[in-house]
Amino acid sequence: MYTQSYPEVGRGPAQHALANSLLVADCGTVFTKVSLFGLVEGQYRLMARGEAPTTIVPPHEDITRGVMQALNTIEFVTGRKLVKDGLVLTPEQSNGDGVDAFIATISAGGPLRLVVLGAVDAKLESLASQAISGLYAEMHVIPAPSFQAATSRTPLSVGAAGTEEKAPTETSSWTQERVTKEWERQLARMRELQPQGALIVGMTDSPAGPSPLQEACQLLTNADRQRKELGSKAVEVPTLYAGAPQYVEAVRRMLNGVSTVTRLDALTASEQLGQVSLAVGGLHERNVIQSLPGYARLQEWSGGATPVATATSLSSLVRFLAQHYAMNVTAVDVGGLTTTVMLAGEQGEFVPTVNAGIGVGPGLSALLQRVGWQRVGRWLPFVVTEEELRQYALNQMAHPASLPTSSRELAFSQAFAREAMMITMEEAQKASSDELNSDLILATGGILAHTPKYSQVAMMLLDALQPRGITSLVLDRTMLISQLGAVAGIAPIAAVQVNENDAVSHRLGTCVIPYGDLKPGQLAVRVGVVYNNGRQINVDVMAGSIEVIPLKVNEQALLTLFPAPGVDVGLGPGERARAAEEIDGGLVGLIIDARGRPLALPANDVERHARLTQWMQALNV
Known part of the structure; x- marks a missing residue:
């Protein structure tokens, strides 16, 4: 399994080992959240929180304006002065004003647009995709025309008699005219994308030899010349070179005056992924984060420390939780422009997937285009038209900070959230060589944190992530977990205590998800529950249904599961499971989801609407 490499968070000043108070700002695409942490009876706790729209577009165009608005809320709530002369007041004063440290995480600004050039075959495309999977980056592959022409002529396979079987339609299709048109198409694509970075890959053992590397440089040169001829603002596209090492100096000469070239080890296998990931992450930091209006001021408030990408901060916390509690952890963060799923295993496995451009705010258009309106509409227990869903998406993109004003709009927003989580989870699972059954699912993001009912969050997570076996659902309603990885780099104890005391305090409940040979209408699993007060109940759950057994917060019970033959609850088909320890209750309760996997x-529309309504009533959605 591939384990992503990340730069250490908290770069900059030394750790504040004895910090009494910290301010943490998370600047998202739509909202900026600021949290105040402080010592309360010897434990770090969330003391206050403020939220305001992110201010990186006109008329404000200064990311610190949104931070200031959120800080004003905290000052009003606490009566504590945190800002003086336009600066965050540090360190904490004797009268309680100020804080000892200010930390910032950022997901605003959009993803880095990266073009992958050269001899890009399916293997290299997959490796490049894995390298950027945990970063705010979107990848666009533009293979060299000579490579496309050479590989399209390459025999597809060798027959049993040793004869070569060639593609019947591509063998002679790459005429000079087609090559010329491909060059024009690629130039137009570069003009449309306006990339912020380039990655050149490929060795010389391909049928096209070194020509694809030369053509990659020529494309960057022609695109630069075209921008200048059109009078566009000159923007250098930095190049990462991970191709044949013997041509690195030739590439530098060809791109002299056009692009700075950073040499990396040739990308040929998973061993080089970490280096590529770090280099692309550096491009995102320099070309996206540091270009945000007001960034220099934000960095000054941080004492010179570099604000951390939110995904990097989240990855640090998720891996820590998996190791600390020796469990498989899945974290999901649904944002306005990005959806993130991170899988961390107790043995050190880690699969990060940042679906840049796919979200429930400005990212709705890309989401709708990718999945189609029918996939979104399938989660709605009523009839909807394509026009209605598209109109909702347009309104939400224009006003991403707006909240649903009706139950119908709320259902739309949750249907889109399901699809954003589902396609991101599918990408994460494809990147994983092993199947990690989640012991804990940790959910955050505005659309989940602001959902009116906890049962609605539970239903969205079960529908979209489709866990198996036994897992716990936890909602980070304070939206802190994305920041705590960055906090750990400054004050590790504060990160641990705030996580346990505040971030993961909204436990939705334990879920049992039988899977395998579930026959509709027949018994899937018999659940025996022994509460800590001695009361006992047995519940039969039928295949195709979802049930909630009462088990409240601060209430525990011993659980015994008797699955039907062919049905698995985590120990094998038909194997009975008995919990060695009491399980915890939650805000929703003990959920038995016997609807099958995959769901x-x-x-049929009428049947689907009836089934969705039945499941919603079972969870009191």
């Missing part, structure tokens, strides 16, 4: 929705 299949009826194709």
Whole structure:
């Protein structure tokens, strides 16, 4: 399994080992959240929190304006002065004003647009995709025309008699005219993308030899010349070279005056992924984060420390939780422009997936284009038209900070959230060589944190992530977990205590998800529950249904599961499971989801609406 490498968070000043108070700002695409942490009876706790729209577009165009608005809320709530002369007041004063440290995480600004050039075959495309999977970056592959022409002529396979079987339609299709048109198409694509970085890959053992590397340089040169001829602002596209090492100096000469070239080890296998990931992360920091209006001021408030990408901060915390509690952890963060899923295993496995451009705010258009309106509409227990969903998406993109004003709009927003989580989870699972059954699912992001009912959050997570076996659902309603990885680099104890005391305090409940040979209408699993007060109940759960057994917060029970033959609850088909320890209750309760995996929705509209309504009523959605 691939384990992503990340730069250490908290770069800059030394750790504040004895910090009494910290301010943490998370500047997202739509909202900026600022949290005040302080010591309360010897434990670090969340003392106050403020939220304001992110201010990186006109008329404000200064990211610190949104931070200031959120800080004003905290000052009003606490009566504590945190700002003086336009600066965060540090260190904490004797009268309680100020804080000892200010930390910032950033996901605003959008993803880095990276073009991958050269001899890009399916293997190299997959490796490049893995390298940027945990970063705010979107990848666009533009293979060299000579490579496309050479590989399209390459025999597809060798027959049993040793004869070569060639592609019947591509063998002679790459005429000079087609090559010329491909060059024009690629130039137009570069003009459309306006990339912020380039990655050149490929060795010389391909059928095209070194030509694809030369053509990659020529494309960057032609695109630069075209921008200048059109009078566009000159923007250098930095190049990462991970191709044949013997040509690095030739590439530098060809791109002299056009692009700075950073040499990396040739990308040929998973061993080089970490280096590529770090280099692309550096491009995102320099070309996206540091270009945000007001960035220099934000860095000054941080005492010179570099604000951390939110995904990097989240990855640090998720890996820590998996190791600290020896469990498989899945974290999901649904944002306005980005959806993130991170899988961390107790043995050190880690699969980060940042789906840049896919979200429930400005990212709705890309989401709708990718999945289609029918996939979104399948989660709605009522009839909806394509026009209605598209109109909702347009309104939400224009006003991403707005909240649903009706139950119908709320259902739309949650349907889009399901699809954003689902396609991101699918990408994460494809990148994983092993199947990690989650012991803990940790959910955050505005659309989940602001959902009116906890049962609605539970239903969205079960529908989209489709866990198996036994897992716990936890909602980070304070939206702190994305920041705590960065906090750990400054004050590790504060990160641990705030996580346990405040960030993961909204436990939705324990879920049992039987899977395997579930026959609709027949018994899937018999659940025996022994409460800590001695009361006992037995519940039969039928295949195709979802049930909630009462088990409140601060209430525990011993659980015994008797699955039907062919049905698995985590120990093998038909194997009975008995919890060695009491399980915890939650805000929703003990959820038994026997709807099957993968979850299949009826194709018939009337039947599907009835089934969705039944499941929603079972969870009191």
